[in-house]
Amino acid sequence: MKTDSLFYRLFQEFPAIFFEIIGNTPQLADNYQFSSVEVKQTAFRIDGVFLSSQGEENPIYFVEVQFQPDRDFYARFLAEIFLYLRQNKPANNWRAVVLYPNQNADIADTKHYQEFFASERVRRIYLDRLEASADQSIGIVIVKLAIAPPTTTVELARELVSRVRQQVTNDLQQRQLVQLIETILFYKLPTMSREEIEAMFELSDLKQTKVYQEAKEEGKLEGIIEGKLESVPRLLALGLTVEQIAQAFGLNVEDVRRAAQNQATQ
Structure with a gap:
């Protein structure tokens, strides 16, 4: 999954985050529906559009997540927008927002x-450059997780999961946020097995995510006990106890302890 796909999923499930990013009140999301639109008779497709559902006073927002440097980006993006305006003739005014990971990616003419x-x-x-603060919203921190370097990803994700469980009281929304965090980890930590990620956070929600189910269907997550035991030393080094690893993997505590001892004698 590309990074831009993660952001479009984020805006689809939690549109309030977009309005926080652009400095508006998150409640504005109640007036919009996020979708993608086709521009007919061209090769253009606009992946992110917030269309007002509450009248003509709210502008249309065209959103592009641009993580790859592209010198022709603005020519293409604005051409897509004006073709959409010509074909659909919306009564609403319009705005456009481009999200870059950093200024170095913004090289277009x-x-x-x-x-x-x-x-x-x-x-x-x-x-x-999104401002970091102690009272920063969960949505903004999720955005930061998506662009965080690998060295800080794990610690930031741990803090974020803990915060979600403490602050989000709606069970469905809590589960959706946790699954979104796990999906980001799934793609940001490709060398880690799904069992390792799940054990690190003592979570089982990963098994309900679409990406987990798809990967399982392809056979990517099928393994044997020996494969799980190979992860034990690494998880111990990350601070998990033998009991936590055994519970997360569904293994016998003695088997996990033996695997740790075998590694220590090698």
């Missing part, structure tokens, strides 16, 4: 489009 940036009709947001 802007000389023909300066007025759009000056008027803030088109806004560029560099996600690494």
Whole structure:
């Protein structure tokens, strides 16, 4: 799964996060429906569009997650927008937001489009510059997790899961957020097995996620006890106890302890 797909899923399930990113009240999400739109008779597709469901006073938001440097990006993006406006003739005004991981990814030529940036009709947001604070929303922290370097991903995810469980009282929303965090980890830590990720966070929700089920169907998650035991030393090094590993993997405590001892004697 590409990073932009993660963000589009994030906005689909939790649209309030988008409005937080652009500095608006998250309650505005109640007035919108997030979707993708086809631009007919062209090869264009706009992957992220917030269409107002509450009248003409709310602008349309065209959203693009651009993690790959592309010198032609603005020419293509604005062409897609104007073709959409021509074909659909919406009564609502419009805005465009481009999300970059950092400023280094923003290399596209802007000389023909300066007025759009000056008027803030088109806004560029560099996600690494989102202000960090103790009271930062869970949604913003999830965005930071998606762009975090591997060295800080695990610790940030642990803190985020703990915060979700403490602050989100709605069971369904809590489960959705935890599954989204696990999905991000699934793709950001490709060298870790799903069992290791699950054991690290003492979670079972991963088994309910779409990506887990798809991977299981393809045989990627099928393993034997020996394969699980091979992960024991690594998980011990990360701070888990023998009992926690045994519970997470559904193994006998003595088998886990023996695996740890065998590794120590090698």
